Structures are given as C-alpha cells and as structure tokens.
Amino acid sequence: MRTSDKHTKIIEAAITVFARKGFFSARISDIAKEAQVADGTIYLYFNNKYDILISLFEEEIGKIILEVKLLMEKESDPRRMLQIFALHHMQLMEEKRELAEVLQMELRQSNKFMKEYRNTKFIEYVDVVSAIVHKGQEEGVFRKSLLPGVFKRAFFGALDETSRLWVLSPDHNYTIAEAAQQISDIFISGIMTDS
Amino acid sequence: MRTSDKHTKIIEAAITVFARKGFFSARISDIAKEAQVADGTIYLYFNNKYDILISLFEEEIGKIILEVKLLMEKESDPRRMLQIFALHHMQLMEEKRELAEVLQMELRQSNKFMKEYRNTKFIEYVDVVSAIVHKGQEEGVFRKSLLPGVFKRAFFGALDETSRLWVLSPDHNYTIAEAAQQISDIFISGIMTDS
DNA sequence: GTCTTATGAATGCGTATTCATTCATTTTTC
DNA sequence: GAAAAATGAATGAATACGCATTCATAAGAC
Structure with missing residues (x-):
C-alpha cells in the first residue's frame, strides 16, 4: 500500500468522524478505526489532531x-x-x-x-x-x-x-x-x- | 448577595469565556475566575458544563x-x-x-x-x-x-x-x-x- | 539483513467533578 | 439579649478518568 493512500484514507475517515461527532468529541481512535489503521499510524502522517483538521x-x-x-x-x-x-x-x-x-x-x-x-x-x-x-x-x-x-x-x-x-x-x-x-x-x- | 445574582454572574462569565475560547477549550476554572466564584460554586447552580451552555x-x-x-x-x-x-x-x-x-x-x-x-x-x-x-x-x-x-x-x-x-x-x-x-x-x- | 512502515499497549497530562471543611447568618434556647 | 446550635452557601484541594501522544516491538519490503 502506497504512502499517499494512507494519508487519504485518514483524511477521509476524519471527515466522516468529525462530521458525526465534531472535532472535540472525535477520538483519534475513532478515526483510526474508521480508516482501518492503528492509532499510532496516524502520527506517521500527521503531527497531531489539529494537523489533521488543518490538512483536511x-x-x-x-x-x-x-x-x-x-x-x-x-x-x-x-x-x-x-x-x-x-x-x-x-x-x-x-x-x-x-x-x-x-x-x-x-x-x-x-x-x-x-x-x-x-x-x-x-x-x-x-x-x-x-x-x-x-x-x-x-x-x-x-x-x-x-x-x-x-x-x-x-x-x-x-x-x-x-x-x-x-x-x-x-x-x-x-x-x-x-x-x-x-x-x-x-x-x-x-x-x-x-x- | 442573592442567589439569582450568582446564577447571572456565572452565565455572563460563561458568555465571555466561551466567546473567547470556545466551549471545549473553555475551562470551568476560567468561568469561575471570570465570575469571581470558586470552581465548586458553579456546581451549586448548574449540573455540569453542558448545562451552563444550554441555560445560556x-x-x-x-x-x-x-x-x-x-x-x-x-x-x-x-x-x-x-x-x-x-x-x-x-x-x-x-x-x-x-x-x-x-x-x-x-x-x-x-x-x-x-x-x-x-x-x-x-x-x-x-x-x-x-x-x-x-x-x-x-x-x-x-x-x-x-x-x-x-x-x-x-x-x-x-x-x-x-x-x-x-x-x-x-x-x-x-x-x-x-x-x-x-x-x-x-x-x-x-x-x-x-x- | 537492513530499512521502512505499522502496531497498539502504556504513559502521563489536563481538567471536570466531588466532597470534607469553613464560615457567615439565622434560629432556638434559657 | 446572650450563648448555643443549626443551616447551607461557598470554597478549593483532591480525585478520577478520558484520551492524545509515545515508543518498544513486529511485520513487510527489497
């Protein structure tokens, strides 16, 4: 699986989760689950939770x-x-x-x-x-x-x-x-x- | 100081703090400070943080x-x-x-x-x-x-x-x-x- | 066999909420 | 009217817990 695919998958998962719960109520683990990656993987592509939102x-x-x-x-x-x-x-x-x-x-x-x-x-x-x-x-x-x-x-x-x-x-x-x-x-x- | 005064003071403080920081980033202690009451006093007038927002x-x-x-x-x-x-x-x-x-x-x-x-x-x-x-x-x-x-x-x-x-x-x-x-x-x- | 990518349990921080205690005020007793 | 007792509003330090972030380890790529 290519690098860019995971980046995109995480962004897409974040859109879904943020839409459902809002930024603050959304858990990193929710996004990870939705994107079918481990929690830690998210930090290989984004610096932190805010960074996901801004990139999005x-x-x-x-x-x-x-x-x-x-x-x-x-x-x-x-x-x-x-x-x-x-x-x-x-x-x-x-x-x-x-x-x-x-x-x-x-x-x-x-x-x-x-x-x-x-x-x-x-x-x-x-x-x-x-x-x-x-x-x-x-x-x-x-x-x-x-x-x-x-x-x-x-x-x-x-x-x-x-x-x-x-x-x-x-x-x-x-x-x-x-x-x-x-x-x-x-x-x-x-x-x-x-x- | 009458009961109702504290209720109002807390609501007014909450408006100021929520406006400045947003609901999630606002701390109960911020509101308490702004309203010049102790943290615990807020819980005599409101059930929880959400309740302050809804009452407001x-x-x-x-x-x-x-x-x-x-x-x-x-x-x-x-x-x-x-x-x-x-x-x-x-x-x-x-x-x-x-x-x-x-x-x-x-x-x-x-x-x-x-x-x-x-x-x-x-x-x-x-x-x-x-x-x-x-x-x-x-x-x-x-x-x-x-x-x-x-x-x-x-x-x-x-x-x-x-x-x-x-x-x-x-x-x-x-x-x-x-x-x-x-x-x-x-x-x-x-x-x-x-x- | 080395380098890259991924994992998820463990860590530690931040803060909402609790509650034992204080203290001013009111009520009761004599 | 003074002293004693009761009340409950207010306090803020202590607690408890949720969750972002880390990191030791594993899996995969070449």
Whole structure:
C-alpha cells in the first residue's frame, strides 16, 4: 500500500468522524478505526489532531476552489455566474454532506482554538463572489451602490445557511436546485440596475 | 448577595469565556475566575458544563425573541418588518458581540455533542421571518412563488454571516446599519411581486 | 539483513467533578 | 439579649478518568 493512500484514507475517515461527532468529541481512535489503521499510524502522517483538521481544510477547499474557478472561466455573464456559483455550492453540500458539515461547523470556530491558523483558502473561495459583483458593476449590469464586501457575505451566508439546514433536516419540500435557483433569483433581481 | 445574582454572574462569565475560547477549550476554572466564584460554586447552580451552555442559550435567545416579537407587533407593512428585523438582528450582534459569537459558533454545533438537545428557541426566532413572508404573500405584496422555508434561511443566513464577519474583522468600510439596509433592500426587491 | 512502515499497549497530562471543611447568618434556647 | 446550635452557601484541594501522544516491538519490503 502506497504512502499517499494512507494519508487519504485518514483524511477521509476524519471527515466522516468529525462530521458525526465534531472535532472535540472525535477520538483519534475513532478515526483510526474508521480508516482501518492503528492509532499510532496516524502520527506517521500527521503531527497531531489539529494537523489533521488543518490538512483536511487546505486540501478539500483547495479542490473546491479549483473546480469553481474553472466553472467561472467558462461563463461571462455576471448573472449566470451567480446562478452557477449558487447551484454548484448547494450541490456540493448535497453530494459531500460530511465534508460540508465539517467545513460549516469546524472551520468557522477553528480560529477560536487555533489562534495561529488563518484560513486564507476560505477567504479565497468567498472572494470568487465579490469578483463577480465587481465585474457586474464594471459592466453596468449591477448597481454601483452595492458594497461587494457586503454582498459576497450575504450571498454566501444565504447559500450556506440554507444548505446547512437542508442537510440537517430529514424532510424537504424543495430540492437543492430549487433553493439555489430561488436564492440566486432573489439576489440577482436585488442587485440589478433599475432598467 | 442573592442567589439569582450568582446564577447571572456565572452565565455572563460563561458568555465571555466561551466567546473567547470556545466551549471545549473553555475551562470551568476560567468561568469561575471570570465570575469571581470558586470552581465548586458553579456546581451549586448548574449540573455540569453542558448545562451552563444550554441555560445560556435558552435564557438569552428567550430575551431576544421577546424583543423582536414586540418590535414586529408595532409594524404591519411586511417590507418594513423585514427591514426592522434585519437592522435589529445586526445591531444585536454589534452590541452583544460576545453573546453573538457564542450563539453563532456554539449553538450550531451543539447538536453534535449534545444529541438530546433540540434547539426549539432558535427555530422560533428564525420563524419570525417566515411569518413575515407568509403575511406578505397573503397581502399580495410578495411573490407567491417564493418558498418561505427557503427565504427565511437565506435571509437569516445573509444577516448572520455578514454580522459574523463584521464582528471578526477589525476594519470595516461600512456600518452595521448600512449592511442591514443593503441586505434588506436586496431581499425586498428580490421578493416583490412584479408590478 | 537492513530499512521502512505499522502496531497498539502504556504513559502521563489536563481538567471536570466531588466532597470534607469553613464560615457567615439565622434560629432556638434559657 | 446572650450563648448555643443549626443551616447551607461557598470554597478549593483532591480525585478520577478520558484520551492524545509515545515508543518498544513486529511485520513487510527489497
């Protein structure tokens, strides 16, 4: 078995266990069991428990950013770009539930217990939205009076909270795609120049 | 010193300490120190560490709900109600930073480590928004095609994420009131019937 | 036969919780 | 009204235990 396989197996196991129990309640032995390795093996690939969480963030958000930037390159209409971002974000949360839970819960409070860790990757992801807003304003499609910094947070927050609760609650009277559509509709008609 | 004073002092100390360190990294002795009582005294008022957190949620969100429902009763225009809700929510986060941090961070992941705890108070708060949407739809001011369940989450998520980052980042190029205004503007123009 | 990778029992640290003790206040007794 | 007895709130050192991390040993690779 190659080295990289174990690294990946442990990360994947950690996603599952952190999603289920949360970072603090998760035991190293839980992750080891889930990854089918010995407890000690984990320390051959990671320095400590925090290191697993940080590696997980960096690697997984890295992949997501690559994906979304690729999608954005294929589109030029800012309105369509917002729609695509929304749909892609929500689908991601649906397809990778466990990862979504870890990112939503643990990522945000990580700066509480890991003082030194600044999550630049996360900022980079959300800044994809402000870039779209900026582009739309340049092109005169979006109102100049909007603050891109407010918009990106509001838009991201709307998507994230909606998908978070969609994943949590067992019964839904709407699909992920419908929710993404409604949210991007609201925001798009909310930021268009009056014409 | 009356009994109730100690209870309150401990809750207030817990808000400060949980905000600073997060629930798990917070030590009972930290809370005791902050509240200027002995470690053991805390166990005269609360069963355990979790109980402090739960009591804190129940009591503080209870107050917030009372406040916001009172505000809503004074207004009848659904658009104005959304504006007021937005502004009130954001101001709350600004005025009570520490409480805001605890609610935003710990409340959400509490169901991870406290299986049995269902946060009905939080749901009640967010449902204030869906009630407004419903009212607006009844009166024909808001589009019927919107799902109140999606809207409430999107609206709340937008407010919450924006205020969360406003509180975290040291420099702002906009005020809380401006952000609240922009967000309610976006959502209101996004859900109006086309007329 | 050496070097690498993996194991999991043993270690030790950190901290939630307990509980014997203190002490201020209230109640009872004469 | 003074002395004695009872109360229970508050204390904080001691306890107990969960779990991250280590490391002596084993298994596998070449």
